[in-house]
Amino acid sequence: xxxxxxxxxxxxxxxxxxxxxxxxxxxxxxxxxxxxxxxxxxxxxxxxxxxxxxxxxxxxxxxxxxxxxxxxxxxxxxxxxxxxxxxxxxxxxxxxxxxxxxxxxxxxxxxxxxx
Numbered sequence: 001x002x003x004x005x006x007x008x009x010x011x012x013x014x015x016x017x018x019x020x021x022x023x024x025x026x027x028x029x030x031x032x033x034x035x036x037x038x039x040x041x042x043x044x045x046x047x048x049x050x051x052x053x054x055x056x057x058x059x060x061x062x063x064x065x066x067x068x069x070x071x072x073x074x075x076x077x078x079x080x081x082x083x084x085x086x087x088x089x090x091x092x093x094x095x096x097x098x099x100x101x102x103x104x105x106x107x108x109x110x111x112x113x114x115x
Contacts, residue, residue, distance in 0.1 A: 002033045002034055002035055002106075003106060003107045003108060004034075004035075004106060004107070004108040004109075004110055005035045005036070005037055005093070005094065005106045005108070005109055005110070006034065006035065006036045006037070006110045006111075007036075007037050007038075007039070007045065007049075007109055007110065007111035007112075008036060008037070008038045008039070008111075008112070008113075009038070009039050009040070009041060009042055009045060009113045009114075010038050010039075010040075011040070014038065015036075015038050018036055022034065035093070035106070037092060037093060037094075042113055045111070045113075048088065048092060049109075049111075050085075052077070052081075052085065053085050053088070053089060055075070056071070056075065056082065056085055056086070056089070057089065057094060057095070057104050057109070058104075059071070059074065059075060060095060060102055060103065060104040061104035061106075061107065064101060065101055065102045065103075066100065066101050066102075067102075068082055068083050068086050068102065071086070071102060086102060094106065094109070
C-alpha cells in the first residue's frame with residue numbers, strides 16, 4: 001500500500017478513466033500502487049474532511065490509539081462526536097480499525113481540485 005492517498009473531485013467517468021489508466025499501466029508491467037478517493041464536489045469533500053476530522057487523522061497518525069474512548073479523551077472531545085468521525089473516516093478508507101487499535105494508514109493526503 002502506498003503511504004499517500006489521492007483525493008479528487010470528479011464524476012463516475014473520472015473514476016473510470018483513472019481505473020482504466022491504472023489497468024493499462026498494470027498490463028504493461030508498471031507498478032500501480034496507488035489509492036484514490038473521489039468526491040462528487042468540493043462541498044462533499046469539505047463536509048467529509050472537516051478541520052476536526054483532519055486534526056483527528058493527524059493525531060491518530062502520530063499516536064497509538066487503542067480505543068475511540070481514549071481518542072476522545074486525548075482530543076478533549078465528546079465521545080459520540082469522535083465515534084461518528086471515526087466511523088465516517090473509516091468508511092472513506094482514511095482510518096482503519098482493528099480489535100487492538102485505530103490507525104491512520106496514510107502519511108499524506110494529496111487533495112487537489114481545479115477551479
